[in-house]
Amino acid sequence: MAKHIQSLERAAAMLRLLAGGERRLGLSDIASSLGLAKATAHGILRTLQHEGFVEQDPGSGRYQLGAELLRLGTTYLDVHELRARALVWTDDLARSSGEAVYLGVLHQHGVLIVHHVFRPDDSRQVLEVGAMQPLHSTALGKVLAATDPVAHAELVDAKREPFTARTVTELDEIERALDLTRAQGYATDNEETFEGVAAVAAPIYDRRRLAVGSVGITGAVERVCRDGELRPELVAAVRDTARSVSRDLGAKPF
Amino acid sequence: MAKHIQSLERAAAMLRLLAGGERRLGLSDIASSLGLAKATAHGILRTLQHEGFVEQDPGSGRYQLGAELLRLGTTYLDVHELRARALVWTDDLARSSGEAVYLGVLHQHGVLIVHHVFRPDDSRQVLEVGAMQPLHSTALGKVLAATDPVAHAELVDAKREPFTARTVTELDEIERALDLTRAQGYATDNEETFEGVAAVAAPIYDRRRLAVGSVGITGAVERVCRDGELRPELVAAVRDTARSVSRDLGAKPF
DNA sequence: CGATAGCGTTTAGCATTGTCGAACGCGGCA
């Protein structure tokens, strides 16, 4: 007997397919991509459309994601306890560090950004809440992989794409970096994800001492590094913020 | 024969229930709220959890919305053509008007905010993308109700809640306001939604001359009004922006 | 300009599939 409801799994696969294929997709594309009869795909899409999860372009008949997903996704942020507790502290971190602050949680094979404070200057920046980052090359991801066994397993299974010349993709080399992360209590990303961009992140724990997320700052390597290493005062600020949020979540500091 | 897939409708109802009930809900609450057997609700929730649409608190066993909704909701914004076209113009409007800019589309019984540019000062503001606003009291909503027949029908059906002493709830009085909106090409909200807050909005049309959204500014009544009326230069700026976006979408300007 | 190929949609019948009621194991509470 199947352990999961078939039509729901198929509907979820459709939503993910529509999310991946940067543009609108036709019914036939969807049906063949998932190996379904056109009528089956149509029935699911009709229901999803009625519920607001997908929309159909009246002209071309093609399908795309629907507005209800945005509404529910925003509601997820409102309910998220970690995010609510972190809101108070991340603004201060952005101000004191002068850099952009990110808050991430494990989701599937990567880090989902649930909060993002802009770097406090007047430059134009785009909000990255809802975006995904890889586990193996980012500071947020390495912290999660070092402290959350589930995240670690995801990192081992995932294919580790090289983004720059400095990206570490060999598993044993990554393990050493994770050991270092566990030993010193924070992780760095020294141009391993984007050229010229470095980051620091530290883990956030809940009342059961389990890692539930990570918080960190990201910025141009010229500003956040000195002599090829992250500036110690920035590392300290990030770790302080992570500890403050953990304390708010009920983690005992011993 | 049923026109829609039962399990999908039930799953969608669960997600909406979880989105509404500000906190985590237990299985029994969900099952009884929807009139389902506990085992049925459990099967659906288990699948939704496996797909990332709901999460379960390990301690209490209660359910809440899942992270996948945030990821998909953000993707919806990326695909949204109206939003992409408007991005270029809304920044300019915020700068020239000095006020916060909102972009909304009709969704269910209200206006869904799909873009929000902060007022260009250094005050702390919260992003309202993904939030819903009522049709009957807001400038964005009245524009949609005046130009989109579907939105108008939703406004008529919805229960029109009074938010301030100035909120108009009588249907014939609203109809006169909508007639005025159609005649002058924009709508206002003069402390009808929040005390001390006023707004202007104008419609955005696509290449088939159908209203697909509305754009407007919102701010303290002392700044955006003079002699109890919206300042004409702000009205002109909003209407210019709406026309620019409409032109980008392919609407012919005759 | 008519034939064609592809699209999204609808239809009918079958068997797979999701649903239900009842029982289970496990906590907190008195």
Next chain:
DNA sequence: TGCCGCGTTCGACAATGCTAAACGCTATCG
């Protein structure tokens, strides 16, 4: 320690959603 409530599992039935084939439509091309 007994109880009540929770989330979860089990097994059988029939309602449910799936499949395959045919439909109307638009756009394309010989």
